[in-house]
Amino acid sequence: MLRKAFTQPCPTRHQREAAPGDTPAQRSWLRSHDDTEDNERRDERRIVRGTLAALALAGSLIALLFWLQLRLPRQLPSVAVTSPLCGKWDITLTPGHYSTVDVASDGELWFAGTAEGYFASGPPFLAFARWDGVSLDSLKILPAPTIAADEISIRGLDVRSSTDAWAVGYIQQGRFRKILTLHWNGLLWSVVPTPKLPSSTQGYNQGSYIGYDDMSLDAVTMIAPDDVWAVGYYDIDRVSRPLTLHWDGTTWHIIPGPNVASGSLRDVISFSKDDVWAFGQTDGGGSSQPSLVARWDGQAWGVVDSPQLGGMSAASVDKEQNIWVINSAYNYDSWMASGMLARTTKQWTKVEMPRVEQPILYSVAAYSPDDVWAVGDRWTNGARSLVMHWDGLSWGEITGLDPSVLQQLHDVAVGSSGVAWIVGTSRDHEDSTGSGMIARFVKCSDTPRK
Numbered sequence: 001m002l003r004k005a006f007t008q009p010c011p012t013r014h015q016r017e018a019a020p021g022d023t024p025a026q027r028s029w030l031r032s033h034d035d036t037e038d039n040e041r042r043d044e045r046r047i048v049r050g051t052l053a054a055l056a057l058a059g060s061l062i063a064l065l066f067w068l069q070l071r072l073p074r075q076l077p078s079v080a081v082t083s084p085l086c087g088k089w090d091i092t093l094t095p096g097h098y099s100t101v102d103v104a105s106d107g108e109l110w111f112a113g114t115a116e117g118y119f120a121s122g123p124p125f126l127a128f129a130r131w132d133g134v135s136l137d138s139l140k141i142l143p144a145p146t147i148a149a150d151e152i153s154i155r156g157l158d159v160r161s162s163t164d165a166w167a168v169g170y171i172q173q174g175r176f177r178k179i180l181t182l183h184w185n186g187l188l189w190s191v192v193p194t195p196k197l198p199s200s201t202q203g204y205n206q207g208s209y210i211g212y213d214d215m216s217l218d219a220v221t222m223i224a225p226d227d228v229w230a231v232g233y234y235d236i237d238r239v240s241r242p243l244t245l246h247w248d249g250t251t252w253h254i255i256p257g258p259n260v261a262s263g264s265l266r267d268v269i270s271f272s273k274d275d276v277w278a279f280g281q282t283d284g285g286g287s288s289q290p291s292l293v294a295r296w297d298g299q300a301w302g303v304v305d306s307p308q309l310g311g312m313s314a315a316s317v318d319k320e321q322n323i324w325v326i327n328s329a330y331n332y333d334s335w336m337a338s339g340m341l342a343r344t345t346k347q348w349t350k351v352e353m354p355r356v357e358q359p360i361l362y363s364v365a366a367y368s369p370d371d372v373w374a375v376g377d378r379w380t381n382g383a384r385s386l387v388m389h390w391d392g393l394s395w396g397e398i399t400g401l402d403p404s405v406l407q408q409l410h411d412v413a414v415g416s417s418g419v420a421w422i423v424g425t426s427r428d429h430e431d432s433t434g435s436g437m438i439a440r441f442v443k444c445s446d447t448p449r450k
Contacts, residue, residue, distance in 0.1 A: 086418075086442040086443065086444035087442070087443070087444040088400070088441075088442075089400045089401060089439055089440070089441055090439065090440045090441075091401075091426075091437060091438070091439045092437070092438045092439075093426060093435040093436065093437055094139075094435065094436035094437065094438060095115055095127075095435070095436065096111075096113055096114070096115040096127030096129065096436045097113045097114055097115060097127070097425055097434075097435075097436040098111040098112060098113035098127065098129070098410075098411075098423040098436050098438065099112065099113040099114070099153070099154050099155070099410045099411065099423065100112050100113065100154055100155065100156060100157040100167075100410065100411045100423065101157070101411050101412070101413045101421050101422075101423045101438075102157045102158060102159045102165075102413055103159075103413045103414070103415045103421070104159040104160070104161065104162070104165075105160070105161065106161070106162065107132075107415060108130050108131065108132050108159070108162065109130060109131040109413070109415065109421055110128075110129075110130045110157060110159045110165065111127075111128065111129045111130065111131075111139070111423060111438070112126075112127070112128050112154045112157045112167045113126075113127050113154050113423070113436065114126060114127055114152045114153070114154065115127045115436075123148075123149075123150075124149065124150075124151060124152045125144070125146060125147070125152070126144035126145065126146075126147065126152060126154070126182075126189065127141075127144070127436075128141070128142040128144050128167075128184075128189055129141050129142060130142060142184070142188070142189060143187075143188040143189065144182075144188070144189040145182075145188075145189060145190055145191055147171055147180075147191065148173070149171040149172060149173050150172055150173055150174065151171065151172040152169070152170075152171050152172075152180070153169045153170050153171075153216070154167050154168070154169040154180075155168060155169040155170070155216060155217060155218040155219065155232075156168045156169065156217065156218055156219035156220045156230070156267075157220070158220045158221050158222045158228075159184075160222045160225070162186060163184075163185060163186030164183075164184065164185070164186075164222070164225055165183070165184035165222075166181065166182070166183055166184075166220045166222060166228055166230070166247075167181070167182045167184075167189070167220070168180065168181050168182075168217035168218070168219070168220045168230045168232070169216065169217060169218075170215060170216040170217065177214060177215055177216070178194075178215070179194050179197070179215055179216065179217045179232065179234075179243075180194075180217065181194055181217065181220075181230060181245075181252065192252065193252070194245065194252045195245075195252060195253065195254050197215060197234045197243070197254070198234070198236055214233075214234070214235040214240070215232070215233065215234035215235060215243070216232045216233060217230045217231070217232040217243070217245070218231065218232045218233075218264075218265065218266050218267065219231050219232070219265070219266065219267040219268045219278075220268065221268045221269055221270040221276065222270075223270050223272065223273050223276075224273070225249060226247070226248055226249030226250075227246075227247070227248075227249075227273050228246070228247035229244065229245070229246055229247075229268055229270065229276055229278075229296070230244075230245045230246075230247070230252075230268070231243060231244050231245075231257075231265035231266075231267070231268045231278045231280075232264065232265060232266075233263070233264030233265060233280075239262050239283075240262050240263060240264045240283060241257070241262060241263070241264075242257035242258055242260065242263050242264060242265045242278075242280065242292070242294070243257065243264075243265065244256070244257040244265070244278065244296075244301060255301070256300070256301065257278075257294065257301050258278075258292065258294035258301045258302065258303045259301075259302075259303065260282050260292065260303065261282070261283075262282060262283040263280060263281055263282035263283055263292050264280045264281060264292075265278045265279065265280035265292070265294065266279060266280045266281070266311075266312060266313050266314065267279045267280075267312070267313070267314045267315045267325075268315075269315050269316070269317050269323065271317075271321065273298060274296070274297055274298025274299075275295070275296070275297070275298075276295065276296035277293070277294070277295050277296075277304075277315070277323065278293075278294045278295075278296075278301070279291075279292065279293055279294075279312040279314075279315045279325055280292045280294075280311070280312055281310070281311030281312060289310055289311035290308055290310070290311075291306055291307075291308050291309045291310060291311065291312050291327070292312065293305075293306045293312070293325075306341060306348050307341060307348050307350050309325070309327040309340075309341055309350070310327040311327060312325050312326070312327055313326055313327060313361060313362060313363075314326050314361070314362060314363045314364045314374075315364065316364045316365050316366040316372070317366065318366035318367060318368050318369060318371075318372070319367065319368055320368065320369060322342060322343060322366065322369055323341075323342070323343040324340060324341070324342055324343075324364055324366040324372055325340060325341045325342075325343075325364070326340050326361045326363075326364045326374050327340075327361070340353060340364070340374070340390075340395075351390070351395070352395075353388065353395045354395055354396070354397070356378055356386065356397070359376060359377065359378040359379075359386050360376045360377060360378075360379075361374050361375065361376035361386070361388070362375065362376045362409065362410055362411065363375050363376070363409075363410065363411040363412045364412070365412045365413050365414045365420065366414070367414040367416070367417055367418075368417065369392060370390070370391055370392025370393075371389075371390070371391070371392075371414070371417050371418060372389070372390035373387070373388070373389055373390075373412050373414060373420045374387075374388040374389075374390075374412070375387050375388070375409040375410075375411070375412045375422055375424075376409060377407065377408050377409060384406070384407060385401040385407040385408075385409050385424070386409065387399075387401070387409065387412075387420075387422070387441070389420075389443070398441065398443075400441075401439065405426055405427070406426070406427040406434070407424055407425065407426050407427075407437065408424050408425045409422050409423075409424040409439075410423055410424050410425070411423050411424075418442060418443035418444075419440070419441070419442050419443070420440070420441045420443070421438070421439075421440050422437075422438070422439040422440075422441070423436070423437065423438055423439075424436075424437045424439070425437060
């Protein structure tokens, strides 16, 4: 249209002006014709200006998107998630090394960890993702802050809703370590400040290495947006002490933990604001690591008597409000006396597990009294995956993961009966950086177990 307008002959009014002998009708026609031509010229100018403005806006948007790409924190590419058959493993390798997984109340799967920091040479950065449990297209990678650190570890994750979730762990820069808490508000993850912990006045000498206080938050549980607990430990002069933090909706506070001389807390679960449980170990001296069970009654943390299982590494609650706890103590020389406690009707029961050579269990997830999963690894010329399942009568090993691949399984979650989600790391050999791994298993009614 513009090309046609610019190539037409000059307008008629430049060919003939009004003459003294023109009739009123002729003069009127000439004026109306002039007005029409003026309007056409104005329309042409508006079109040109509008086109130039649109081109300028498009250029500005392209420049803005390029700037945002440079400024936004690094994110991982989406990863396809396929649908498995029952009795079969569905394994997806991911660029992010997800260390923890949680199932939200709406059925969404959430994953948290790091990339380039675990068995890798590059600087670490946070990796968060979620899967809606319906669309099998891909994991949705979530925006996360950039943290300058030599090491970042996400140890615990609890998701209350699509707009409220917490993750905890630690960061390390050089020889100094700090606890870490992050919150998801529905749009992005952000670091939330924590109170300063007591510390040693000087470093301690550990051979040729001058070390400083160790500390970590290992688990978190949400009761309400203004009622969140995180547990872990901190060291003073090489003595570990249990650490319990509480979020009141605006600030994290240090709350005096269970009254033990030394120890650490590894997991926490909650039933209500005045019924919170934490599990870990006390330092018994030598290789002894007695169990530590603590309970918050709304006023204070107290130690709860329980059968001795050794150091406790993880806990879970099934849909009937039973507590399941696994231990983490193991013996390199022979085999770990893997054990589990189940607390039903306010009584603890020790549940025997089968003998497995040199295993260690890191996580447990209970769906019901007859559907409980525990994962970890066994040491056979390197870490090999270990998946155990309780069917209400006995424990059995779920096989099928490639035994020739070095795999460490970090965490497990159950979204429904017979469906387990596991995160870990898969490597070809001991010194390789490897890949993150998400594994899903749908149990058939007759799935074979060892």
